[in-house]
Amino acid sequence: MTTRWLRWTAGCLLSGLSWFAPASVHAEQVTQVTLCEVLADPQRYDHQLLQLTGHVRHGFEEFTLSAAGCPKSSLWLEYGGKRASGTMYCCGVTDARWRPKTLVVEGIATKLVDDAAFRQFDRAIQHAPEAEAQANATVIGRFFAGTRQKFPTGYAWVGYGHFGLFSLLVIQQVLQVKPS
Secondary structure: OHHHHHHHHHHHHHHHHHHHOOHHHHOOOOEEOOHHHHHHOHHHHOOOEEEEEEEEEEEOOEEEEEOOOOOOOOEEEEEOOOEOOOOOEOOOEOOOOEOOOOOEEOOEEOOOOOOHHHHHHHHHHHOOOOOOEEEEEEEEEEEEOOEEEEEOOEEEEEOEOHHHOEOEEEEEEEEEEEEO
16 A cells, blocks of 8 residues: 555656656657758648748738749748738638637647747738738748649649648747848
């Protein structure tokens, strides 16, 4: 009885101490990969948390991440959590900047680190004097491949963004931003 009680007590203490462990102990692993690698094999990275660097374009019917030298297109972007990018596009999406609830995609709740780097990024893409804003950025985001569909020109992964023609990266943290 005493041995069982000691094991139970030790187990409770160790379990309780895990609440005080650094956040990195509980953090999900982030895969650092190039955008070209993701675009070449979207299914491989589906639902993963990715660190990507690329060229961001934001304007009417566009909020995308692309990279020079990638033979394929780009990814559609959106902010995680309750913050919205305010990107207008077809069909039924508004220019709202906040959501009443956390963004959930394919059953996965997303979040957003709203820090100085994010606010700098958001200002760069929202308040450009021209109709379309551009910036270079490194972000961490949850990737959603979408579904593989056949088109007259071949197969593509689609389901998100304008006309549902993109895979999706939900931005959860901005690491670096530079104006283009």
